[in-house]
Structures are given as C-alpha cells and as structure tokens.
Amino acid sequence: xxxxxxxxxxxxxxxxxxxxxxxxxxxxxxxxxxxxxxxxxxxxxxxxxxxxxxxxxxxxxxxxxxxxxxxxxxxxxxxxxxxxxxxxxxxxxxxxxxxxxxxxxxxxxxxxxxxxxxxxxxxxxxxxxxxxxxxxxxxxxxxxxxxxxxxxxxxxxxxxxxxxxxxxxxxxxxxxxxxxxx
Amino acid sequence: xxxxxxxxxxxxxxxxxxxxxxxxxxxxxxxxxxxxxxxxxxxxxxxxxxxxxxxxxxxxxxxxxxxxxxxxxxxxxxxxxxxxxxxxxxxxxxxxxxxxxxxxxxxxxxxxxxxxxxxxxxxxxxxxxxxxxxxxxxxxxxxxxxxxxxxxxxxxxxxxxxxxxxxxxxxxxxxxxxxxxxxxxxxxxxxxxxxxxxxxxxxxxxxxxxxxxxxxxxxxxxxxxxxxxxxxxxxxxxxxxxxxxxxxxxxxxxxxxxxxxxxxxxxxxxxxxxxxxxxxxxxxxxxxxxxxxxxxxxxxx
Numbered sequence: 001x002x003x004x005x006x007x008x009x010x011x012x013x014x015x016x017x018x019x020x021x022x023x024x025x026x027x028x029x030x031x032x033x034x035x036x037x038x039x040x041x042x043x044x045x046x047x048x049x050x051x052x053x054x055x056x057x058x059x060x061x062x063x064x065x066x067x068x069x070x071x072x073x074x075x076x077x078x079x080x081x082x083x084x085x086x087x088x089x090x091x092x093x094x095x096x097x098x099x100x101x102x103x104x105x106x107x108x109x110x111x112x113x114x115x116x117x118x119x120x121x122x123x124x125x126x127x128x129x130x131x132x133x134x135x136x137x138x139x140x141x142x143x144x145x146x147x148x149x150x151x152x153x154x155x156x157x158x159x160x161x162x163x164x165x166x167x168x169x170x171x172x173x174x175x176x177x178x179x180x181x182x
Numbered sequence: 183x184x185x186x187x188x189x190x191x192x193x194x195x196x197x198x199x200x201x202x203x204x205x206x207x208x209x210x211x212x213x214x215x216x217x218x219x220x221x222x223x224x225x226x227x228x229x230x231x232x233x234x235x236x237x238x239x240x241x242x243x244x245x246x247x248x249x250x251x252x253x254x255x256x257x258x259x260x261x262x263x264x265x266x267x268x269x270x271x272x273x274x275x276x277x278x279x280x281x282x283x284x285x286x287x288x289x290x291x292x293x294x295x296x297x298x299x300x301x302x303x304x305x306x307x308x309x310x311x312x313x314x315x316x317x318x319x320x321x322x323x324x325x326x327x328x329x330x331x332x333x334x335x336x337x338x339x340x341x342x343x344x345x346x347x348x349x350x351x352x353x354x355x356x357x358x359x360x361x362x363x364x365x366x367x368x369x370x371x372x373x374x375x376x377x378x379x380x381x382x383x384x385x386x387x388x389x390x391x392x393x394x395x396x397x398x399x400x401x402x403x404x405x406x407x408x409x410x411x412x413x414x415x416x417x418x419x420x421x422x423x424x425x426x427x428x429x430x431x432x433x434x435x436x437x438x439x440x441x442x443x444x445x446x447x448x449x450x451x452x453x454x455x456x457x458x459x460x461x462x463x464x465x466x467x468x469x470x471x472x473x474x475x476x477x478x479x480x481x482x483x
Contacts, residue, residue, distance in 0.1 A: 025215070050215055052208045061208030063216065072477040074242030075430065082225045083396045083427070088309070088358050094209055156396050161429055 024053040024177035035166040044069040062095040093120045109134040140177040223307040232389045233403040233421040238319040238353040241278040244476025251468040272443040294329030295444045323347040342373035345446040359393040376413035384408040434468035
C-alpha cells in the first residue's frame with residue numbers, strides 16, 4: 001500500500017516538473033496601437049507586456065499594464081489613463097486564449113488562430129487573433145496584428161474629440177518567449 | 183492505522199498539487215510575475231491652477247503652457263464695451279524643464295503686474311505602496327506692480343514695486359474624483375501705501391476639485407488672509423467654477439470676488455465680498471494651451 005502511494009506521489013511530482021518545462025514566458029512583449037484619422041495620428045507602445053504560454057493545453061495568457069503605454073505626448077498619456085481607459089479602476093487589459101491546431105514539432109514558421117477572450121476597460125469580448133509563430137534560435141516568437149472597435153469596450157469619447165480618435169484601433173504585437181523557470 | 187493516515191495525506195497531497203496546477207489560470211500566474219514599481223498618482227489636478235492660485239500640478243518635461251487668464255466684470259456706472267464693462271487678462275508662458283520643475287512668467291493688463299515664478303514638485307503622492315500619501319509643491323513667485331493707481335505698494339522706485347509670494351502647496355487625491363489642496367502662503371511686499379499696512383502677510387488657501395464627468399470637473403478655492411490691510415477694507419478671495427479638459431486645451435470658467443490674477447494681488451487686495459451686486463462678481467475664464475516640445479520614446483527592451 002505504502003509503496004503504491006509513494007509511487008503515485010513520485011509520479012505526480014514528476015508530472016508537475018514536466019508541466020513547468022512546457023511553459024514559456026515573455027517578459028518584454030511589445031504591444032503598439034495606432035489610431036489613424038484625418039485630424040491626427042496617435043501611436044502608443046508598451047514594451048513591458050507579460051505573457052505565459054502553456055504547451056500542455058496550448059494555452060496562452062497576456063497581461064498588459066495600461067499605465068505602461070508610452071505616448072509621444074505626455075499630456076495625451078495622462079488623458080488616456082485618466083479619462084479614457086480609467087487605468088485606476090482597470091489597470092490591466094488581459095487576453096486568455098487557446099492556440100488552435102498548434103503543432104510544436106514543426107520547426108518552421110506557422111500561422112495559427114488564437115481564440116480567446118480579450119478584456120479591455122473591464123469589458124470582455126470573444127476574439128480570434130491570427131498569429132505568426134516562429135522559432136528563432138532558442139526563442140519562440142509570436143507576432144501579428146488585429147483591429148478592435150473602441151465602442152465595443154465602452155470607452156467614452158466626448159463628441160468634441162471624436163474626430164481625433166479612430167473608431168477602430170489597430171493593434172500590433174510581438175512576444176519573444178523563453179522557457180519558464182520558476 | 184498508520185497506512186490510513188498515510189493514504190489520506192497522500193490524497194491531500196494530490197488534491198493540493200492538482201489545484202495548484204489546474205485551479206489557477208495562467209493569468210493568475212502572470213500576476214505573480216508583475217513587478218510592482220511605485221505608482222505615482224497622476225492628475226491630482228488637471229490644470230496647473232486650481233481656480234485662483236496654483237495647484238500642485240506641474241507639467242511633464244518639455245511641455246510649454248501658453249495661457250490667457252481673464253476676468254470680466256461690470257461696474258455700477260455701466261460703460262458696456264465688448265462682453266463686459268471691464269476685462270483684465272494675464273498672458274502667461276511657462277516651461278517644464280523637468281517633470282518636477284517649471285518656470286513661468288506673465289503680464290496682467292488691468293493692474294499692470296509683471297510676474298514670474300519657479301515651481302518645484304518636492305514630494306509625489308503614491309497610489310500603490312506605502313510612500314507619501316501627499317503631493318507637496320513649492321512655489322516662489324515675484325511680481326512687479328507697474329500701475330500706481332491699482333497698486334497697494336508704493337510705486338516710487340523699482341524695488342518698492344516688488345512683492346514676493348512663497349507657497350507650500352499640499353494636496354492629496356482622495357479618490358479618482360476628489361482632490362483637495364491646502365496652500366499655506368507667505369506674501370512679502372517691499373513697500374506699502376500706508377504706514378498702517380503690514381508688508382508681510384500670512385494666508386492659507388483651501389481648495390478642491392471634484393470630477394463630475396470624464397473631462398469635466400468642479401473646482402473651488404478660498405484664501406483666508408490672517409493679517410489684511412488696515413488702510414482699506416479687503417475680503418478673502420473665493421472662487422467656484424467648472425474645468426473642462428480637451429485634448430491640448432484646458433478651459434476653466436469660474437465666478438470670483440477677485441479681479442486680480444497675480445497671487446500677491448488677489449490674496450491681499452480683494453476689495454469686494456462674494457455677492458451678486460454689480461461690480462462685485464468677476465467672471466473668470468482661463469484658457470491654457472499645452473505645447474509638447476519633447477516627444478517621448480518608449481523604452482526599448
């Protein structure tokens with residue numbers, strides 16, 4: 001009896017350590033968004049985006065600190081956090097998703113759909129994001145872009161500046177994953 | 183017996199370890215990875231002026247502010263010009279050399295006051311973490327009164343016309359909507375028109391801002407003057423108004439009993455009480471335009 005139990009314990013311990021090895025993390029992921037209108041073009045970048053990749057379930061999670069977006073104009077950054085994104089209430093935007101049909105054994109570039117939930121400004125929406133996945137040396141690079149509609153996430157834009165901010169924001173991302181050591 | 187206990191422990195171990203792995207989403211694990219730098223409270227006030235006086239706010243490095251602060255009022259004799267009988271405007275420029283240090287100057291038309299100031303943000307409020315719960319900004323202003331008819335200083339020679347205002351601005355953003363400020367103030371005037379009048383004044387300002395919408399807020403400010411002038415009757419300055427922030431433009435509308443805009447003038451020589459009699463109430467309109475001379479670059483990893 002004791003032996004069986006010990007064996008089980010050892011096996012679960014083993015499984016746990018395997019889990020850990022199949023995880024990858026990106027600590028300096030880059031997310032940039034663009035708003036193009038005839039009045040002005042706005043671009044902001046966040047270079048400190050965190051993401052974890054779990055190959056056991058082909059799952060991915062991303063956490064974006066809204067305050068870390070850098071705007072060319074300092075006042076715009078203040079408005080963005082205070083009036084639009086309300087970063088004091090919703091400090092993070094997140095994404096959780098599954099990589100559809102991912103095959104880790106393929107060493108070449110592959111383009112896959114990541115299907116999941118995007119949470120911005122406290123609002124969660126289903127989202128499918130086309131992602132280019134490539135192995136470069138020892139790192140795994142995820143990159144791509146997608147569009148999001150401002151109105152979907154209940155971000156209030158006063159009519160007087162409505163012309164300055166695009167209805168649809170283009171988002172570009174790039175994550176470089178390294179094996180995760182706990 | 184021993185076996186049973188061992189078995190139970192083992193089951194507990196398995197349950198424990200499985201919940202560790204599966205009960206926790208990837209997102210929760212990410213949260214543990216996040217580094218927590220001190221987060222400084224942004225936008226205690228949106229504008230560098232509360233209503234009458236300065237707020238603790240300084241602009242980010244490389245920003246120039248161009249402002250026109252106006253007061254409109256009617257006089258009992260009614261000599262209606264454009265919009266109102268009288269108008270006074272302070273045209274001002276300020277430049278933020280660093281995120282904490284700003285210097286500025288301005289000219290006021292009606293009372294002929296030239297003023298310049300240095301402003302330094304000494305302590306920044308931290309919204310997460312256990313550092314300072316307050317923002318403290320130091321302000322040193324000096325002004326030159328060039329119009330003898332509207333000055334409470336003697337205007338015989340240059341040094342007599344000078345006044346100096348020193349303020350320690352202390353503010354706290356209590357909630358995302360409410361910020362309050364205390365402004366202990368010391369005004370030194372180089373001269374006085376009457377020997378009875380003090381040349382050193384002590385005052386305390388109290389003010390606040392309450393946000394009523396994304397870009398709209400109500401602000402009010404009151405300055406208590408401990409030792410007013412003896413030769414003429416003066417009152418404490420009060421203002422209440424609305425702030426409206428647009429993209430690079432910030433507008434402030436308020437009602438006040440003070441026609442003067444320079445600190446030392448509105449604190450010491452406000453001659454009206456706050457009531458609606460003609461000539462007692464001043465409509466204030468501050469327009470501030472923000473120019474960015476420095477473009478931020480995001481840090482490359």
